[in-house]
């Protein structure tokens with residue numbers, strides 16, 4: 001089995017799985033209970049909060065655990081807007097956001113907000129000036145991603161945030177850091193965002209756990225009401241087993257991040273070199289994209305056909321984002337990719353364990369697929 005779909009989700013690392021099991025079967029208290037069993041569970045949540053805070057270089061109180069980045073993004077956007085009803089009516093975002101940002105923004109658009117969607121330049125990169133110029137006195141929220149999940153493009157978030165923080169001190173700034181978290185440094189003392197979303201299952205923790213960083217003094221309204229857990233911003237008994245697992249995965253990525261980055265870089269370089277010798281393959285990801293993602297097209301061969309051919313050989317890739325199942329990628333279209341490349345796009349994404357032999361195995365079957373479907377290639 002060759003799994004090259006790590007942007008969709010990753011295999012849980014062993015320490016995370018063990019931690020989860022231990023909490024489920026031994027340390028199973030409710031963190032809100034007053035007895036020893038509750039305190040034990042509370043300590044697990046506190047420890048994970050500290051680990052997440054150590055990655056962002058913030059106070060642990062700034063971390064809110066959620067069910068994942070979809071919830072974090074909704075809380076940031078809907079909760080942020082809700083607390084600023086009189087501050088303005090414009091939201092600035094990009095045209096390549098994940099559905100959890102785009103659909104939340106589209107919902108607010110229906111409620112009467114103006115949503116400006118900044119577009120990338122041909123080639124896939126963004127110009128920070130386009131974001132800076134899109135924001136004006138009426139803008140209440142800037143919400144955008146750190147690293148794109150389909151092409152791996154790294155947005156110029158540091159420059160955008162620095163410039164806009166200075167120009168509009170009251171602007172609420174939200175960064176969807178899912179694909180960049182622990183892969184690129186994200187020190188909130190340097191990158192002064194108000195809200196930062198991150199997710200566990202993209203970094204070797206289980207699905208169903210994520211977090212939102214909320215800067216000290218920044219007020220947002222909850223979107224879920226109940227028992228006032230997580231500083232009342234996210235009511236509901238915390239998912240302690242998943243939080244314990246998240247803690248282990250975060251520590252692993254924090255401490256071994258450089259080694260993992262070398263692996264992603266190796267995989268990326270290795271495949272780019274191999275594709276140079278395959279004239280049927282076009283590379284969609286810009287050269288400066290995050291190395292854990294490599295988006296390619298085999299023009300003429302629809303994504304699904306190649307995806308299922310690879311699947312027959314136990315090789316797993318993605319046609320776009322896992323969240324737009326089956327649909328043609330609106331994001332790749334927004335990136336200005338020609339129709340035949342959008343239709344035939346394949347996203348390859350690597351994990352800390354992806355090895356050269358697996359890449360060779362993938363290349364071998366991809367070549368077989370190209371030979372098999374060559375008749376339909378222009």
Ligand code: PMP
Pocket residue numbers: 007008067068069070071073098100145147148149176178179198199200201209210321322323
């Ligand atoms: N934002 C981005 C950029 C993503 O890639 C994803 C996951 N595909 C999400 C948000 C949603 O994360 P989750 O699956 O944790 O809800």
